[in-house]
Amino acid sequence: MVIEEGDIGTESSEDDLLVKGVSGAGNGRASAAIVGRPNTSPGYWLCMLLPLALASNLVHKVRCTENISTHGMLTIAAVGMCVESLCFFLYIFCKAGLLLKLLIAFVPGLITTLLYKALLQQPWSYGLFWGFVTTFSYQNSYVRVMRACPACFSFGEAAVLVQGLMLFILNVILKLPNTLFSNQIRSDFDDLNVIMMFALFYLFAVCCLLAAANILRTTVCFYPLIFLFAITVTCSPITNPIPLITLLNFILKDKARLNMIYFYIALVVLTFLAVWWETSQEGKATTRVRKIFHLLIVLVYIPGVVYQCTFLYIASGVAFAIFTILELIRVFNIPPWSITLCRAFTSFSDEKDAGILALTPFCLLIGCSLPMWISTCPCGASDDPRILPLLSGVLSIGIGDTAASWVGSKFGRIRWRNSDKSLEGTLAFIVTTLLAILLLNLFSLISMSALKWFTAGIATLATALIEAQTDQIDNLTLPIIFYTIVNTI
Structure with a gap:
């Protein structure tokens, strides 16, 4: 782990440095430039979510055999970045001597190298190169992101997003050249x-x-x-x-694909009208108003995953690119659209959008799309489409979280300890999610066995309880948790 001068505190100022924006941080060793999202816990446990989700793909029979080796390498890289995150968090809160600094710096790369050698039977030189390049690049990128976007993320949320970015870059390096120059x-x-x-x-x-x-x-x-x-x-x-x-x-x-595009265009127009109407009110949108976008995402992803998975896959990438360009215009204040985008951000932002970035809409898109993005074969195995895991984001945040928010804000009376969430909202999450799965099964859109029902019930219960207790971004965390559990069968 590379700790740059000025990124993490120096020996002369150890006692004066605090981890800002993190409740219960105490005396830390992070630079004052590294500021977590205020009024939230560090969320260190989030750094384990992506490695677990990727590992869940390896426990069942994979139809796309050409992706197994690449996926195995990505999974090991994710584990290495998780270890790097834990070492970084340990470094922040420990008074580290020279020996501990060296140990923390090299342990993640060594563990990643050993995993490449033991599990993938790669040469030592190959494992050493990718092990240390991956972990060093991740740590450096993590620090830079936290410094560049103060108060935007908790420590765990930043870990998930930077892990995802590094895994995407690694996937491009591993797959794109071979795909472009292949004669197949x-x-x-x-x-x-x-x-x-x-x-x-x-x-x-x-x-x-x-x-x-x-x-x-x-x-x-x-x-x-x-x-x-x-x-x-x-x-x-x-x-x-x-x-x-x-x-x-x-x-x-495909005529059906054209009809799907017309349907999506209508939803986009409806979304723009909703944003225009709300911003014209010159007030903050309520939580129930913001959940309208969750319902719209349900209308996009359920028919897309079931009937036009390949088209939805590319459309999610296009949507992410458009979101990114619009955010660049807003953050860098580039005329003539920056004022309109800033007004919309002000209207629809919530307490989780504490920094310069519009994190909530990005995480809504990422959360619903991530099951497709990390699956080994999301749209290529027609004999075993595994639709339920691909709908993890829609079920957990599009349906469950929406119901929990609406019922909790309107009828919630019994509050969970140390949380502003209600028992009534949690029960609504569980009931609506299981009811949605039942309807999908009744209409033969998914096939549910007794074991799948048991796993779906465990996933729903676990996700609902985490939604009730965590102060991390729901749109990012809940889909990964739900996916990891239901994807194990």
Whole structure:
């Protein structure tokens, strides 16, 4: 673990440094520049969520055998980053001597190397390279994100998001070159996956450029840069034909897919109207009003996962790219749309949007899409589609969390200890989630056995109880927890 001078406190100022924004932190060793989200717990346990979710994919029979080795490497990398996070948290709160510093710095890389050797039978040189590159890069990126976005994340939330970013970059490095230069015939999903990986990786590069060069944040530079991004993504020779033609061919060859697009366009228009109406009221949106977007996401993801999984997969990437570009415009105050976006953010932000970033809508999209993004074969195994795990985000936050919020705010009387959540809201979460699963089963959209019902019940109960007690971002944590449990069968 690399601790940069100025990132983490120096020996001369150990006693004066505190972890800001973290309740119960006590005397810490983190720099004053590292500020957690205020009025929330550190959420250290979140750093284990992604490794567990990825590991759950390995306990059942995987249909996409070509993804097993890559997925195994990503899982080990996630474990290494989890160990790196725990070591970082230990470093923050311990008075570390030189020996402990060296131990903490090298333990995550060594553990990752050993796992590559023992589980994947990779050469020592291969394991050492990827083990230390992954863990060092993750720790450095984690510190930079926390410094650049003070008060935006708890320590655990930042761990999840940075882990996801690093795993995406590693996935691109491992898969994209082989896919581009392979002579094998690719399916529609493979082509669209290549397009999405290339587009999001290019967008990541754009974000890095904007962070590094202030001149690019001006109107005359920003919009040409985004236009160049759009042209590069749609016209690069990464598919045959080019991505724009590939996308059009994919959309136009299926009438049902066209109907789905019309339906999605109607939902987008409805969303814009809802935002426009609420911002025109010049007041803060209530929790129940904000949950309308959860219901809209249910209408997007349930038919998409069941009937048009491949299209929804690429659409989720497009939506994430659009969200990112709009957020860049708002954060960097780029005319002419920045004022409108700031007004919408002010209206719909809640207590979790304490920093400069609009974290809640991003996490809603990420939470619903993450089950597809981390599955080994989300849309390619027609004989075993495993739809229930793919709907984890929709069931946990689109339905369960929405019901808990609405019932709890309207009828909640019995409060959980050390929480503002109510028992009535938790019961609503459990009942509505299980009822949604029952309806999906009755309409033959999913197939439920006795074992699956038992696992779904455990997942629902565990997720509901965590929703009632945690102060971390529900949209990010609940889908991963639900996915991990139901994906084990």
